[in-house]
Structure formats: C-alpha cells, structure tokens
Amino acid sequence: MVAKRIIPCLDVKNGQVVKGINFEGLREVGDPVEMGAKYSAEGADELVYLDISASAEGRRTFTEIVNRIARRINIPFTVGGGISTLADADRLLGAGADKISVNSAAIARPELINEIAGHYGNQFVVCAIDAKCIDGKWVATTHGGTRLTDRELFSWAHEAQERGAGEILFTSMDHDGTKAGYPCGLYARLCDSLSIPVIASGGAGNIGHIVEVLSAGKADAALAASIFHYGEIGIQELKEELRRNNINVRLL
Amino acid sequence: MIAIVDYDAGNICSVANALERLGAEYVLSSDPETILAADKVILPGVGNAAEAMKSLRDKGLDKLVKSLRKPVLGICVGMQLMCRHSEEDDAQCLGIFDTDVLRFRAAPDAKVPHMGWNSISNLDGKIFKGVPEGSFVYFVHSYYPALCTDTIATCRHGDTMFSAALKYENFIGTQFHPEKSGDTGETILRNFLGK
Numbered sequence: 331m332v333a334k335r336i337i338p339c340l341d342v343k344n345g346q347v348v349k350g351i352n353f354e355g356l357r358e359v360g361d362p363v364e365m366g367a368k369y370s371a372e373g374a375d376e377l378v379y380l381d382i383s384a385s386a387e388g389r390r391t392f393t394e395i396v397n398r399i400a401r402r403i404n405i406p407f408t409v410g411g412g413i414s415t416l417a418d419a420d421r422l423l424g425a426g427a428d429k430i431s432v433n434s435a436a437i438a439r440p441e442l443i444n445e446i447a448g449h450y451g452n453q454f455v456v457c458a459i460d461a462k463c464i465d466g467k468w469v470a471t472t473h474g475g476t477r478l479t480d481r482e483l484f485s486w487a488h489e490a491q492e493r494g495a496g497e498i499l500f501t502s503m504d505h506d507g508t509k510a511g512y513p514c515g516l517y518a519r520l521c522d523s524l525s526i527p528v529i530a531s532g533g534a535g536n537i538g539h540i541v542e543v544l545s546a547g548k549a550d551a552a553l554a555a556s557i558f559h560y561g562e563i564g565i566q567e568l569k570e571e572l573r574r575n576n577i578n579v580r581l582l
Numbered sequence: 583m584i585a586i587v588d589y590d591a592g593n594i595c596s597v598a599n600a601l602e603r604l605g606a607e608y609v610l611s612s613d614p615e616t617i618l619a620a621d622k623v624i625l626p627g628v629g630n631a632a633e634a635m636k637s638l639r640d641k642g643l644d645k646l647v648k649s650l651r652k653p654v655l656g657i658c659v660g661m662q663l664m665c666r667h668s669e670e671d672d673a674q675c676l677g678i679f680d681t682d683v684l685r686f687r688a689a690p691d692a693k694v695p696h697m698g699w700n701s702i703s704n705l706d707g708k709i710f711k712g713v714p715e716g717s718f719v720y721f722v723h724s725y726y727p728a729l730c731t732d733t734i735a736t737c738r739h740g741d742t743m744f745s746a747a748l749k750y751e752n753f754i755g756t757q758f759h760p761e762k763s764g765d766t767g768e769t770i771l772r773n774f775l776g777k
Binding site: 332333335401402404406424426428522524525526550551582 | 595596599600602603628629630688690691693694695696697698699700701718720721722723724738739740759761762763764765767768
C-alpha cells in the first residue's frame with residue numbers, strides 16, 4: 331500500500347526560508363537547500379517550497395534556488411507561489427521541480443490547470459485551496475485568507491480534479507496557525523469525495539493531530555512548517571509514532 | 583559514459599542530476615551514434631505513453647533502442663515503452679518486455695495517480711543488491727505493467743499487484759523513479775552504473 335506522506339513546507343523570501351504567523355513578523359530560519367537536505371535525511375517524503383517574495387527579483391532568486399534544490403535533493407519536491415501562466419510552470423520545471431502548486435491564479439482562471447496538466451501531466455499539478463467557514467459553508471479564499479471568492483471548497487476541488495489536478499492541498503484558514511488540530515471530519519468528507527490524493531495542511535500542534543488527520547481524517551499526506559522548523563517535532567519521531575498507530579509510513 | 587536518451591518526453595534533468603550526484607559521466611542525446619557509443623543507456627520518460635512513443639519513433643530511436651545489446655534502464659514511461667502495448671491512447675510499444683501496460687481503476691484505497699512511496703517485494707537480481715525486501719521507492723503513474731515472467735519486483739496498489747521492475751536480457755525497467763527514491767533509489771542507480 332502506498333505510504334502516508336509527511337511533507338515539510340518551506341516559505342522562501344529573498345533566498346531564505348522564513349516563518350511568520352499570518353504573514354506578520356517574518357523570521358529567517360535558514361537556507362532552503364540546507365534545510366531541505368536535512369529534512370530529507372530525517373525521512374521527509376517530499377518537500378514543498380513556496381515563493382512568497384512577490385517581486386521580479388525574488389522570482390529570479392527562487393528559480394536559482396529551485397535549480398540548487400534539484401541538484402542536491404533526491405526526493406520529490408513541489409514549488410508554488412505566484413504561478414499564473416504556463417510559462418511560470420515551464421520555468422520551474424526547467425529548473426528541476428517535480429510538481430508545481432497553483433492557488434489564486436487557478437481560481438482567477440481555472441483553465442490554467444488544464445493548460446499545465448495538458449502539457450506536463452496531472453502528476454505535475456497540485457491545486458492548493460485555502461478555505462474558511464462562512465455561515466456553515468466552506469469558501470475558498472485568496473491572499474492568505476483575506477479575500478473571499480465565490481468558490482465553494484467541494485465544488486472547486488472537484489472542478490480542479492476534473493481539469494487535471496493530480497492532488498489537492500487543502501488548508502483550513504480557520505485552523506492554520508492555531509496549533510489546535512485539523513478539521514478531521516471535513517477532511518474525511520473531502521477525501522471520500524475525490525479520486526485524487528489530498529494533502530492536509532495547517533493546524534498541527536502535536537503528533538496526535540497528525541495521527542488523527544491521517545487516520546480519521548483519511549488524508550493521504552500531512553504538510554507542516556513551523557512544528558518542523560522549530561524542532562518541536564522531529565520527522566523520525568513523528569513517523570515512528572504514526573507506525574505505532576498502524577499508519578503505513580516509510581521509515582528510513 | 584552513460585547516454586540519457588533525450589526525446590522530448592518530459593523532465594529528464596532529474597535523471598541527469600541524480601547521475602551527477604553519483605559522479606557518473608553522462609550525456610543527454612537523441613543522436614544515434616552517441617547512443618551507440620555509450621557504455622550504458624537510460625531511457626527516461628514522464629507523461630503520455632502514446633506521445634512519448636511517437637516522439638521516440640519520430641527521432642528514429644525506436645528500432646535503435648530495441649537493437650541495443652548494452653545495459654539499458656527504462657524509467658517510468660521509458661519502461662512502459664519497452665512493454666508490448668499501453669492502454670494509454672492505445673499505444674503500440676517496443677515489445678521488449680513480455681507484458682502490457684494497463685490503467686489503474688480508482689478505488690477508495692487506491693487513488694489514481696498512484697503517487698508517493700510504496701514498498702517493493704520479490705526483489706530479484708543484481709539491480710537490487712543491497713536493497714532489502716519491502717523497501718520504499720517513489721511512484722507517480724496512472725498505468726502499470728502487468729505481472730509477467732520478466733517481473734523482477736512487485737508492488738501492490740489497492741487490489742492490483744503489478745510489476746515494479748522488469749528485466750529481459752540486457753534491458754531493465756523500473757516503474758518507480760530511482761532518481762527520486764532517496765538513498766534506496768541511489769543504491770539501485772549505483773547497481774545499474776556498476777559503481
């Protein structure tokens with residue numbers, strides 16, 4: 331059986347991995363390549379790098395970093411942040427990315443998913459969805475949860491799947507950064523309703539939360555940032571605990 | 583010298599990067615003479631098997647690959663092209679391995695694409711020297727080669743057991759990506775390279 335995946339996420343700004351809460355007070359936490367290599371050696375199954383620099387110069391720096399990551403690291407990695415055209419995807423594929431993740435640009439222009447998947451295959455496209463609960467309905471948001479869209483989580487996830495996304499990366503903006511756990515019932519419904527893998531993101535504060543989202547929540551993978559960056563949870567330790575809970579994981 | 587066959591079938595730089603990490607000398611080429619002069623050949627491939635097969639034919643490399651008598655390693659779609667036929671857009675392939683490539687049927691416990699780390703078993707042959715039974719390697723695919731007499735490793739996705747690796751004479755194929763399979767993948771590549 332395919333193993334459940336543990337995916338550290340690294341936000342990159344001007345060549346450095348940064349971490350902040352709700353984009354305020356960003357703190358530099360290390361070199362993207364060195365941190366990726368360290369996580370890979372500790373047993374991470376994949377890595378996600380998000381470019382949050384939002385400037386032309388930042389984009390160039392990020393592309394160079396993607397190239398360095400590809401040369402150094404021997405596990406798959408996804409890159410995202412500001413991908414809005416096929417040319418962006420092309421540039422990152424050329425630099426060595428295994429997958430790209432699209433978010434706001436795909437909501438603005440859903441055909442982007444068809445275009446990228448049509449060129450490079452479904453496996454290359456991750457559709458990231460940041461949603462929050464408004465009057466009992468899960469609504470997709472953009473710009474770090476600050477702007478609501480007219481897309482409902484389930485229908486948008488389905489549309490993304492139909493258009494050729496190979497995975498859904500779903501973050502509940504109501505849980506992100508709280509360290510209070512994931513909305514597992516919601517994840518289970520989302521996973522049951524899709525035929526493509528779902529990556530859970532945002533909300534993990536301890537190992538138990540990750541156990542829960544990969545079992546009761548039925549998620550195929552769990553992505554987290556700060557709990558790994560600050561050494562609160564070691565990847566090896568996490569995976570051993572998952573194994574003790576009868577969750578199929580890859581141990582080194 | 584290792585020739586990585588460059589035939590416009592997706593991302594080949596990850597294979598090149600892996601060889602670089604292992605310190606192997608390689609060349610990316612679609613030139614028949616360069617491929618014939620190489621000690622070993624890698625046929626990578628990502629994406630659609632029918633398009634990849636067409637691309638290989640258009641470059642006149644289909645017969646060449648089949649005629650090689652040196653070690654050849656096909657990876658993912660590169661391996662699928664060495665099978666008889668693929669259900670993906672009804673592609674006639676090279677027929678080196680005595681099996682067909684079929685589509686996974688999605689099920690709650692078997693999502694498609696089959697994506698991520700899965701364990702391989704029934705490991706047979708020098709390519710798996712130093713790789714324990716049940717080791718995890720990285721897969722990304724929606725089509726799989728059926729089990730056959732050339733199978734040298736198996737994997738299970740949902741109810742389907744399939745060939746994770748195949749071998750016939752000098753040809754080896756892996757459905758998984760050794761270049762993305764961490765240290766296990768590096769061991770397998772090293773075994774192929776003889777390093």
